Amino acid sequence: MLVGNRRSTARASAAPSQRVTVSLYEKPPREEMTLEEFEVFAVDRLKVLRTIDALRQKGFKPKELEAELAPVVRELLPLASAGPQAPSDARKDSVSHFILRLAYSRSEELRRWFLTQECALFRHRLSRLRGDGFARFLREHGLRFEEVPDSERDARVTSLARIKNYENVPAQTATYYRVPFLEAIDLIGRREVYLEKGYAYVPQAKLHSIVVSRFRASLSRSLAKASGSLAAAAADPRLGPLLTNVEKHDLERQDVDDDDIEGITPEQIDALADQSMPLCMQQLHYALKRDHKLKHWGRQQYGLFLKAAGLSMEDQLRFFQAEFTKIMTHDQFSKEYAYNIRHRYGKEGKRTEYSPYGCYKLVMDMAPGPGEYHGCPYRHFDADHLAAVLSKTSLDAGEQSLVLGKAKERNYQIACQRHFEFAHKKQTVNGKKVVANLDGVGNHPNAWFKASRVYHQDLHAAEHPEEAKAKEEERAKGIAAANQSQVEGMVLAN
Amino acid sequence: MSAMDLDQPGAGWASGPQFDPDLLRLYYARLFPYDQWCKWMAYNSDEPGTGSQLARRELSLTLADDVYIRYQCFTNAKEMKTLMTKRQPHKIDIGAVFNCVPRDHLSVKNFRPESRELVFDIDLSDYDDVRTCCQGATVCKKCWQYMTCAVKVCESALREDFGFEHIVWIYSGRRGVHCWVCDETARELTNDARLAIIKYFSVVSGNENQAKKTQLSSPLHPSLERAYRLLEPLFVEHVIGENGQGLLASSERWETLLKTLPEEIGGQISKHWEKNGNDTSPLEKWEALKGLCVSEKPNQAKKQKRTSVPELWKYETVFSQCYPRLDENVSKHRNHLLKSPFAAHPKTGRVCVPFDAKKVSTFDPTTVVTLRQLAYELDQHSGDDVLDLDKTSLAHSVRFFEKDFLHPMMRAWGRARRDDAEYAAALKGDF
Known part of the structure; x- marks a missing residue:
């Protein structure tokens, strides 16, 4: 990376004591830096973004999020507005943003993730501007908004006064800005702004949100552009590995590989649902057994899970068909649902290989509607229903209330992990220790499933040592035979 | 037919x-x-x-x-x-x-x-938990009034709040309606913006595993306040009476509603109506229940809280019955x-x-x-x-x-x- 950040130097000389430090990241830095610095900067920023993500997944409101986030940002991505640290803080902020922008431009999913967290960070920083910091920020970046004249405000004062959440300034005296509703999308989604004829009346205290939405729009465009330059940057032998690794630091959405566990058959699923499925998949399985149908997103969530659990396409067709045809004809099933199942395996339409949904998606994106059973029970069930469901598991009362407590604290994934731990306790059988491997449990339903199956296999082996021994011998024999035939093959080939 | x-x-x-x-x-x-x-x-x-x-x-x-x-x-x-x-x-x-x-x-x-x-x-099949006349794919003129409620509320918000003008409503052929908003701004909306608009509209949430049906906070947003003004008369006309869904027309129905009140009050009314329920019309009953609602004062004593009904109750009741439920x-x-x-x-x-x-x-x-x-x-x-x-x-x-x-x-x-x-x-x- 090349030469000097001219913008910030210019700004520093204009107002040496008070710099506007929050950046819109409009110009990439051009300067030299070491590879080590490159990586440290990127990883530090990533830690911040991941903290934001974790807090959001727990459903923290903006205010709570701010309090939790502040110390993390202060440590890893400080932005001093004055003093000797100011230039180097700004440099790190800018450089790390542009590195991650590039690394995360790879796919739609990564872009979306990055965009969401960056906007939250940006919002956080705006909210920490003190005094006239925000006004100066607007001035410096040339952001202008149309102020609502007092007479127009007074005409709407009853409606305006109904909007809660603007920091103790009564509507009669507050300053409002009028923006096209498209710029106030976030506020609209939370019903935190008054709308009239396509315009949002935004109180000054909420103007941040409008600036964030402009930031989002411009970053979204930049990310699309960045994806075009990623290939060139990644081809550089020094940067390539760093860029790819940065992205791997993330998401915990590791695709579960299922090499060391056998596939499953439709006949096993009932038993496996009780024994090894996390709550979310159990709910879908029981609903399917009870209603003999699942709505679209339920089929999608459960079908992809089963696919990743090792159910072949033919078996999945057979499995769903057996249930669905209890309430419809075979013909109807094959016309309306079979396509979808083949699609799931990449055999129809655009032939994409779909990966199973991880907890992130289930918690954030998959809220069920009426008649639907998908999503994450810890997140989407209310306490009473969750308690009722847990009471039917193998957990004792104390364990249940612990899991419930975690869900109440909005630690949904931890609740799920605790559930796993209680259901798969360390134990010693016939002198053999059986311990579950917790890797990925609480991050992906398939990790839960796989860990549970391995645990039960180990348990079974410990309980039946003679059986295990026989199996082991058989395997050894098989390998020997294979080696033998391989040797023979080589001989023949020669 | x-x-x-x-x-x-x-x-x-x-x-x-x-x-x-x-x-x-x-x-x-x-x-x-x-x-x-x-x-x-x-x-x-x-x-x-x-x-x-x-x-x-x-x-x-x-x-x-x-x-x-x-x-x-x-x-x-x-x-x-x-x-x-x-x-x-x-x-x-x-x-x-x-x-x-x-x-x-x-x-x-x-x-x-x-x-x-x-x-x-x-x-209409999304209203199965509140409609009593039909279920599933069947429809009659009685439960069609839920569509009246939905159309009125959506129309007002789309036109007055968002300023959309080119809106056409279509009967979906069996049990519901479709709304097409065709203004250029509407057609160009990003998925994020669509999601936000949907959230702006949705009030009734929950399903088989989530009991809470509406989540409102006081004071009501102006658009919800307007929705209540539109819906309450329709609620009275089509939901509470015997000729409508009968919510306040029989003890078995009103008991479920009374359960949503603070326990003490609900119990008292239940006893009272058990004896004198036939003396009052559904409308009079609704007026009586509404009369119990008081707006919460910040310094309200605890005792008072137990014996009064929060103002939001009437909104929650009307909305959970007939506020539009969008797919x-x-x-x-x-x-x-x-x-x-x-x-x-x-x-x-x-x-x-x-x-x-x-x-x-x-x-x-x-x-x-x-x-x-x-x-x-x-x-x-x-x-x-x-x-x-x-x-x-x-x-x-x-x-x-x-x-x-x-x-x-x-x-x-x-x-x-x-x-x-x-x-x-x-x-x-x-x-």
Whole structure:
């Protein structure tokens, strides 16, 4: 990376004591830096973004999020507005943003993730501007908004006064800005702004949100552009590995590989649902057994899970068909649902290989509607229903209330992990220790499933040592035979 | 169809299937309003041929044997008619406008949806927990009033809050309604913006595993306050009374409602009504319950809290009964498919006709024209020297579509174009 950040130097000389430090990241830095610095900067920023993500997944409101986030940002991505640290803080902020922008431009999913967290960070920083910091920020970046004249405000004062959440300034005296509703999308989604004829009346205290939405729009465009330059940057032998690794630091959405566990058959699923499925998949399985149908997103969530659990396409067709045809004809099933199942395996339409949904998606994106059973029970069930469901598991009362407590604290994934731990306790059988491997449990339903199956296999082996021994011998024999035939093959080939 | 229709004199079409391949063939050959449909979907676009909005629009067809064919497209009404008469689709779904002709979806890199109307889908089967007259796919005039509630609330918010003007409401052919918002701003909305709008609209949430049905906070947002003003009279007329859903007309029903009150109060009223319940009308009961609601003061004593009803209770009650329940998945994404207006519903044979939102309460889904009725009407007037359309009761729906929706939209396009031209002229200085 090349030469000097001219913008910030210019700004520093204009107002040496008070710099506007929050950046819109409009110009990439051009300067030299070491590879080590490159990586440290990127990883530090990533830690911040991941903290934001974790807090959001727990459903923290903006205010709570701010309090939790502040110390993390202060440590890893400080932005001093004055003093000797100011230039180097700004440099790190800018450089790390542009590195991650590039690394995360790879796919739609990564872009979306990055965009969401960056906007939250940006919002956080705006909210920490003190005094006239925000006004100066607007001035410096040339952001202008149309102020609502007092007479127009007074005409709407009853409606305006109904909007809660603007920091103790009564509507009669507050300053409002009028923006096209498209710029106030976030506020609209939370019903935190008054709308009239396509315009949002935004109180000054909420103007941040409008600036964030402009930031989002411009970053979204930049990310699309960045994806075009990623290939060139990644081809550089020094940067390539760093860029790819940065992205791997993330998401915990590791695709579960299922090499060391056998596939499953439709006949096993009932038993496996009780024994090894996390709550979310159990709910879908029981609903399917009870209603003999699942709505679209339920089929999608459960079908992809089963696919990743090792159910072949033919078996999945057979499995769903057996249930669905209890309430419809075979013909109807094959016309309306079979396509979808083949699609799931990449055999129809655009032939994409779909990966199973991880907890992130289930918690954030998959809220069920009426008649639907998908999503994450810890997140989407209310306490009473969750308690009722847990009471039917193998957990004792104390364990249940612990899991419930975690869900109440909005630690949904931890609740799920605790559930796993209680259901798969360390134990010693016939002198053999059986311990579950917790890797990925609480991050992906398939990790839960796989860990549970391995645990039960180990348990079974410990309980039946003679059986295990026989199996082991058989395997050894098989390998020997294979080696033998391989040797023979080589001989023949020669 | 109700038994009544069978008794109507002259209802010679009433017996027999209302939908079959022959009827469909007749409909596509002689009645489907291709011209109006294409004028609408062209959105006044100037680009010729394959560049136009119409040509880049995806249609998905479901054929006789439930075979799906997606990414169908055409550039004018004549081609549309050719496609329909050739394929005889049982279902026609409208998708998005893509960045290129949808037919090329496999060969074009970066194939993506560019625009699409903002659509809402409201289905009576989502009201099964509150309606008592029908369940599932069945509908009657009583539960249709939930659609009245939905249409009134959505209309007011779309027009007054968002400033949308070009909105058309369509009967979905069986148990619900579709709303198409066609203003340019609406068509260009990103998925994020659609999601936000849906959230702005949704109040009733929850399902089998979430008891809480509405989540409101005081004071009510102006749009919800307006919704309450619209809904409360409808709630009184159609939900609480014996002639409606009977929520306050029998002890078994009102008991469930009283359970939502603070326990002490609910119990007292329950006892009181057990004895004297028949002395008061449902309306009087509702007025009495509303009278118990008091707005919460910040310093309210605890004791008082237990013996009073929070003000939000009345809003929650009305909203959980009749606030619109949108099928969110349909509205959230640009490329979600939705049944086309003027398609016929294969299960009922009824045509998805537009209706006047102002008269939604008198719209009767059980008398909407069916394919068989249309065939019968064509037959009855086979010698008349008028357009086929004008021989049938579909004419009324098509004319309404033109007069109330299409023509105003086209006039607005004309105005916009004039403004643009004037602006351009002003810039050049030659008026």
